[in-house]
Amino acid sequence: xxxxxxxxxxxxxxxxxxxxxxxxxxxxxxxxxxxxxxxxxxxxxxxxxxxxxxxxxxxxxxxxxxxxxxxxxxxxxxxxxxxxxxxxxxxxxxxxxxxxxxxxxxxxxxxxxxxxxxxxxxxxxxxxxxxxxxxxxxxxxxxxxxxxxxxxxxxxxxxxxxxxxxxxxxxxxxxxxxxxxxxxxxxxxxxxxxxxxxxxxxxxxxxxxxxxxxxxxxxxxxxxxxxxxxxxxxxxxxxxxxxxxxxxxxxxxxxxxxxxxxxxxxxxxxxxxxxxxxxxxxxxxxxxxxxxxxxxxxxxxxxxxxxxxxxxxxxxxxxxxxxxxxxxxxxxxxxxxxxxxxxxxx
Amino acid sequence: xxxxxxxxxxxxxxxxxxxxxxxxxxxxxxxxxxxxxxxxxxxxxxxxxxxxxxxxxxxxxxxxxxxxxxxxxxxxxxxxxxxxxxxxxxxxxxxxxxxxxxxxxxxxxxxxxxxxxxxxxxxxxxxxxxxxxxxxxxxxxxxxxxxxxxxxxxxxxxxxxxxxxxxxxxxxxxxxxxxxxxxxxxxxxxxxxxxxxxxxxxxxxxxxxxxxxxxxxxxxxxxxxxxxxxxxxxxxxxxxxxxxxxxxxxxxxxxxxxxxxxxxxxxxxxxxxxxxxxxxxxxxxxxxxxxxxxxxxxxxxxxxxxxxxxxxxxxxxxxxxx
Numbered sequence: 001x002x003x004x005x006x007x008x009x010x011x012x013x014x015x016x017x018x019x020x021x022x023x024x025x026x027x028x029x030x031x032x033x034x035x036x037x038x039x040x041x042x043x044x045x046x047x048x049x050x051x052x053x054x055x056x057x058x059x060x061x062x063x064x065x066x067x068x069x070x071x072x073x074x075x076x077x078x079x080x081x082x083x084x085x086x087x088x089x090x091x092x093x094x095x096x097x098x099x100x101x102x103x104x105x106x107x108x109x110x111x112x113x114x115x116x117x118x119x120x121x122x123x124x125x126x127x128x129x130x131x132x133x134x135x136x137x138x139x140x141x142x143x144x145x146x147x148x149x150x151x152x153x154x155x156x157x158x159x160x161x162x163x164x165x166x167x168x169x170x171x172x173x174x175x176x177x178x179x180x181x182x183x184x185x186x187x188x189x190x191x192x193x194x195x196x197x198x199x200x201x202x203x204x205x206x207x208x209x210x211x212x213x214x215x216x217x218x219x220x221x222x223x224x225x226x227x228x229x230x231x232x233x234x235x236x237x238x239x240x241x242x243x244x245x246x247x248x249x250x251x252x253x254x255x256x257x258x259x260x261x262x263x264x265x266x267x268x269x270x271x272x273x274x275x276x277x278x279x280x281x282x283x284x285x286x287x288x289x290x291x292x293x294x295x296x297x298x299x300x301x302x303x304x305x306x307x308x309x310x311x312x313x314x315x316x317x318x319x320x321x322x323x324x325x326x327x328x329x330x331x332x333x334x335x336x337x338x339x340x341x342x343x344x345x346x
Numbered sequence: 347x348x349x350x351x352x353x354x355x356x357x358x359x360x361x362x363x364x365x366x367x368x369x370x371x372x373x374x375x376x377x378x379x380x381x382x383x384x385x386x387x388x389x390x391x392x393x394x395x396x397x398x399x400x401x402x403x404x405x406x407x408x409x410x411x412x413x414x415x416x417x418x419x420x421x422x423x424x425x426x427x428x429x430x431x432x433x434x435x436x437x438x439x440x441x442x443x444x445x446x447x448x449x450x451x452x453x454x455x456x457x458x459x460x461x462x463x464x465x466x467x468x469x470x471x472x473x474x475x476x477x478x479x480x481x482x483x484x485x486x487x488x489x490x491x492x493x494x495x496x497x498x499x500x501x502x503x504x505x506x507x508x509x510x511x512x513x514x515x516x517x518x519x520x521x522x523x524x525x526x527x528x529x530x531x532x533x534x535x536x537x538x539x540x541x542x543x544x545x546x547x548x549x550x551x552x553x554x555x556x557x558x559x560x561x562x563x564x565x566x567x568x569x570x571x572x573x574x575x576x577x578x579x580x581x582x583x584x585x586x587x588x589x590x591x592x593x594x595x596x597x598x599x600x601x602x603x604x605x606x607x608x609x610x611x612x613x614x615x616x617x618x619x620x621x622x623x624x625x626x627x628x629x630x631x632x633x634x635x636x637x638x639x640x641x642x643x644x645x646x647x648x649x650x651x652x653x654x655x656x657x658x659x660x661x662x663x664x665x666x667x668x
Binding site for chain 2: 070126127128129131132133135136137138139140141142143144146147151247256259263269270299301302303304305306307308309311312315316319320321322325
């Protein structure tokens with residue numbers, strides 16, 4: 001039993017289960033999934049579908065956090081990637097031509113790779129603190145996204161592009177397959193090759209890993225590039241889901257949600273060990289929380305208060321000092337009571 | 347006389363401001379006037395006040411992401427108490443300031459006593475403050491209290507036909523007090539020492555815990571004051587006020603030449619950092635054809651240049667030491 005409780009997925013899964021259980025009590029048909037025109041419909045499917053972009057961004061963020069870094073620019077990259085794809089499609093003569101869609105998607109992916117590389121170069125090459133290096137793109141990126149869209153919301157009518165974010169494959173939303181693909185690739189690369197170990201060792205101690213022959217610069221650079229790519233794909237999913245690109249609001253607060261998902265998943269912000277599956281569950285918790293709050297009819301903005309409490313609680317639990325303080329308090333609280341009892345007994 | 351290296355960033359900032367202002371004056375008619383200069387202060391009073399608080403946090407080696415939300419919460423609390431509950435402003439304003447200070451103290455205490463990264467604690471603070479705004483109300487609350495409108499409309503005439511607003515005067519006072527605190531008090535020296543090296547500060551017997559918590563208290567207080575000034579400026583309370591404001595503030599501090607690793611920088615630099623942001627906005631509005639998002643791109647670019655400059659300067663200092 002205690003070995004189960006010590007497993008890193010135990011607490012995140014408990015929270016997710018508690019949230020789902022609450023939803024079940026609140027509305028009994030929460031778990032019902034109906035088949036309509038060969039597609040599955042239901043709250044659970046919605047959570048997976050709407051949570052897909054967040055899961056993607058959070059997967060990239062996990063690897064960055066594992067190297068003791070942070071990427072604040074993911075929200076901006078989400079906006080830029082969606083904007084460039086929609087712009088390229090809206091300029092095309094035939095919006096449904098497969099070639100155009102492919103070029104646009106590749107263009108967006110390539111651009112987000114470059115933006116990720118820019119972050120990575122600033123962090124690994126110039127040696128700037130990650131939070132500051134990515135802050136530059138976070139500020140400028142929104143401007144660039146609005147520059148691309150011209151300050152307007154670009155709408156596209158391409159049904160093929162809309163398929164990426166809202167289409168279905170084998171009765172399940174297509175976006176789930178995209179997420180699964182990225183997750184499997186990330187898991188294979190980090191757990192079946194030495195790359196994961198390299199990332200963890202760079203996160204623990206960059207100097208020591210350099211001494212032992214790991215090219216720390218290259219590892220850090222590739223992690224930011226991967227994070228940029230994940231954010232770019234998430235931007236494609238988001239913009240194609242609504243068939244439009246909004247430079248101002250697309251991906252707003254995504255960096256915070258992604259960091260929250262990573263932290264809930266058990267990866268420490270101090271770098272080192274990382275848990276990709278934990279992150280996915282963390283992202284699902286956030287999405288379920290949002291859905292729950294929409295469902296019980298509280299103003300959705302109140303989610304922020306709940307998120308604040310969650311992130312604070314998780315960080316406190318992760319803090320060694322806090323655990324030690326609680327443990328000390330626990331002991332000192334029981335001690336006088338026991339003394340009292342023994343005095344009365346005698 | 348060779349220039350001391352530690353003054354290079356602040357000199358660059360001041361020169362940049364002068365160059366930008368001169369360039370604007372040559373390019374646009376009506377740009378070179380005292381009023382344009384004063385408007386930089388009038389329109390950016392709240393940014394200036396917040397940035398001063400943020401300077402202390404960054405000097406101490408931390409970061410405060412909650413400033414924008416605390417401003418929004420201050421406008422919201424002020425608006426709801428004055429407008430909906432009918433409390434007198436003389437009670438509401440001190441209460442709001444106290445709230446900001448307590449908010450900052452709580453975050454500072456969590457950061458210090460549980461040794462959690464300032465980034466994540468203030469991030470939670472940011473969520474919390476924004477969320478609390480919506481708990482009060484989701485809509486805008488407009489203020490028509492006579493005191494607030496008087497504060498918003500009073501113009502203090504200056505020689506040469508220009509004027510300042512009360513908010514701008516408050517901001518200048520805050521800057522003056524902050525410069526004094528940073529350079530001529532024990533607390534200021536402690537902040538610099540803490541930013542230089544927390545370990546050394548601790549070994550020197552400096553009150554690290556008190557200083558660290560006080561720095562965040564100060565930042566919370568400044569944000570709340572900025573919120574009050576923002577209420578004068580907007581005459582409303584709204585949960586979406588000052589979204590993304592923490593980035594503008596950090597950018598102003600960095601452009602002002604403060605090193606983000608802490609320990610190096612000047613409050614005066616922050617003052618000019620804010621003015622540079624104001625000049626960029628003014629130039630873009632004078633240009634007319636450029637859209638507002640260019641402001642973000644230019645600020646991002648400046649941020650990049652200044653961080654790189656700091657990087658070059660600090661690495662040269664390190665190699666000299668070796």
